[in-house]
Amino acid sequence: MGTAERREASEDGAAAGGTALRDPVAPEDDSPNRQVRTERAASAGGSADRGGRAAAGAGADSTARQARVAYRPLWVEEPAKRRRMPDPVRTAAVRAVLVIAVTLIQAMVAFLCTLAGSWLAFPMVISSVVSTVLATWGALDVWVTRQVWNQRNGVVSTPSSTARALRREQRRARRQERTAQRAQERIHRQSGAGQLSHP
Incomplete structure (x- = not known):
């Protein structure tokens, strides 16, 4: 096979491959996707004004969707490792x-x-x-x-720590407060037991 024949054969193969890539022959299918594609193609062939308005609406929708997708917080707060x-x-x-x-x-x-x-x-x-x-x-x-x-x-567990005395005073104050609350509840219960129920 000569050089000219090889060149012609490669050009024929490239042309066939190019047409095969550009115009694929799809098998016949009656799937819903094909019907949707056909309806879209038919609606795209409508008037230019209606197509322009639809394109503007689709562009606005896509812009809003991109803005929604693109929104991310600038930083994510993490709990501190140390106090x-x-x-x-x-x-x-x-x-x-x-x-x-x-x-x-x-x-x-x-x-x-x-x-x-x-x-x-x-x-x-x-x-x-x-x-x-x-x-x-x-x-x-x-x-x-x-x-x-x-x-x-x-929290320093040494005998000279003033934190112990402070905690002791706080515990004593809480204990007295609880005792006072219990006494008040007891007085309310006793005074409520002697009353007659109102109609």
């Missing part, structure tokens, strides 16, 4: 973080000024030393504040 820190402890922690950040910035500026031979190096070194003392105090303040809060409000 929220008490407010005094959080305040001390924020203060300590700010002081430590300023100290680190001052130390870096002092180092760079020393490398550059600037006159600002000596004041920055002095201020960074002072800031280091303040940062240490801030970190200790967080620890002390947390211990004090736990001692007053937390």
Whole structure:
């Protein structure tokens, strides 16, 4: 087989394949889907004005459907893995973080000024030393504040804990309240037993 014959055979095959892909011959079926397709094709052949209005309505429906499908919340709230820190402890922690950040910035500026031979190096070194003392105090303040809060409000099973005394007082107050409620109920029951029923 020559080159020209091979080219003609490949062109014939491509043309046949192309027509086969473009115009598939579907088997005859009387399914409801075919009837729906036929009715849709018939209704599409109607007037251009009616088709334009239907297209606009379908476009509005599809836009509303897309808006409904596309809506998602920006974030999903999850339960916290750890309990929220008490407010005094959080305040001390924020203060300590700010002081430590300023100290680190001052130390870096002092180092760079020393490398550059600037006159600002000596004041920055002095201020960074002072800031280091303040940062240490801030970190200790967080620890002390947390211990004090736990001692007053937390569950600390030590003999010197004031949380025990507070709980004891709360239990005593609840017990007295329950006793008073029971006494009131008993008085109501006794006074209700002696009355005659009204018609």
